[in-house]
Amino acid sequence: MMQESGTETKSNGSAIQNGSSGGNHLLECGGLREGRPNGETPAVDVGAADLAHVQQQQALQVARQLLLQQQQQQVSGLKSPKRNDKQPALQVPVSVAMMTPQVITPQQMQQILQQQVLSPQQLQVLLQQQQALMLQQQLQEFYKKQQEQLQLQLLQQHAGKQPKEQQQVSTQQLAFQQQLLQMQQLQQQHLLSLQRQGLLTIQPGQPALPLQPLAQGMIPTELQQLWKEVTSAHTTEETTGNNHSSLDLTTTCVSSSAPSKTSLIMNPHASTNGQLSVHTPKRESLSHEEHPHSHPLYGHGVCKWPGCEAVCEDFQSFLKHLNSEHALDDRSTAQCRVQMQVVQQLELQLAKDKERLQAMMTHLHVKSTEPKTAPQPLNLVSSVTLSKSASEASPQSLPHTPTTPTAPITPVTQGPSVITTTSMHTVGPIRRRYSDKYNVPISSADIAQNQEFYKNAEVRPPFTYASLIRQAILESPEKQLTLNEIYNWFTRMFAYFRRNAATWKNAVRHNLSLHKCFVRVENVKGAVWTVDEVEFQKRRPQKISGNPSLIKNMQTSHAYCTPLNAALQASMAENSIPLYTTASMGNPTLGNLASAIREELNGAMEHTNSNESDSSPGRSPMQAVHPVHVKEEPLDPEEAEGPLSLVTTANHSPDFDHDRDYEDEPVNEDME
DNA sequence: CTCCCCTTAAACAGTA
């Protein structure tokens, strides 16, 4: 107000300005800039617990590769201090291992990962090598199986039981054989090209690979995928008689799969497949039984093509949909690339997080299974003190330190994430924004995990400043915080905010001033900030134009959520993990997640029936406002005051020392 | 393309 001299209509202007809003975008999208002062790219981070199953198989491969490499190193006289005796049991030739992924148990894998011998970059490289190798192996194996299958079918055909069907089958099998030939040729070409690039040395444990060839590594999988479709469709056809779509699909795809072009086409399949060794046995069952719905892109009656979610009644319609909507075009190609990135980063992230978790547990000497499943959205309060020491010990510590279990305070955390982030970004020429958003940690299984994650990982939280500020305030016992306390909450809860203080603090102040939902309350000792929930929720309805599919909307309305969601859905579906889009509400873990998302980012729903049901007079955030109007609506100036009651009354607290434990920052908490 | 939201930067004023 005091500034009236400078610019007139200050106060008015702000009021109007604030009237609108309703976004819950995350920092992720808009926020980051390459040119930032300290330039730490907000990271790639996903608490990938949800993907654990999916990743496990992949991790097994990585682990194996790790071991092999280690062995080689050892042979050549390099230090490998931490290996244990398990290796002999693990040194399975890759090819064999491929066929029997179970050779290495998850425990073994974890052990390997725990040894932390490799940096994230190394892991990534290994991962890619592994993918290429694995694809190769799988392809070969697949061919064998296919041929066997064909033979079998041919034999059966000779036996000739039902002429009609068999005739159909025979024509199809002719096509199969032709395709098989084609594929074999393709495969050989591919093999050659791979080997030419040095990508596919048959010997394991080779040095770092260029990243790009990975795309080509997908080709075998693509073919494999095609064949899978063929077989599944084939079996389906035998019963349904509708064979055209599937056959067309495959033939067109195969024919169009000129070595150069195809590399990108089927990447989503490839990615999904590639990391799931599970498919190996699955394929088998596929060809024998009827598993029409086992298509990686199809599940729960929905097309799982990232970002699609089209409803397909049955598998046939799905195939049609797939054919028409996700044909070979620029968009699909781009999506495939994105998906590829997603998978890569998730894989990497999982490994990293496991590593981190292990280090954390080691550091804290905690039992490995943490029962804590925070029922609340983002209540980090409980465990704050615990992690404080660890997290704040070193904002940016060494990149990668094999943690000795005895180390008192181990810098387990941020280094890797930062590094990987940058490396990932340099890797993918693909739209970086996407990648960033994909890596929003929403994926982690529960909130608590996210909290820990953010405390330690220097990853930008996917929440707006407003959401975070609100969270900070609501978590406080008095529902009010001083600016400095808010600062401290930020630094305490998010490793990311332990740097660039000037920037984000400015942003915090800016948000406090800008948003009506934050109310400054004069106090004896100064001023505290409170949250006007009504105001806060006012922003929500705009986007979530209330309707039954609200949850879904909310997810799609969050940019960060959507891509990741799509990616995760596909992955989770593989493991029959309920999607939090649709089924999450019933699921304890994912339900938490979903509710957290809602709480954190939208606030609307949760508060309607819980917190603020009383303070929001009869206007459900959803229905109250029509989609758009809000913007210019010059909301009456007094409305900011009305609901205040719920907080203002509490602002007596003479000192907030119980809430301010700012060892972390030299800030002036005791300024008076 | 436009509108809106969010973030970031920065200027500026008041206060301790």
Added chain:
DNA sequence: CTACTGTTTAAGGGGA
């Protein structure tokens, strides 16, 4: 004077 707190404005990016 300096540092902190608050308020505003503006620019730029991204999503709808």
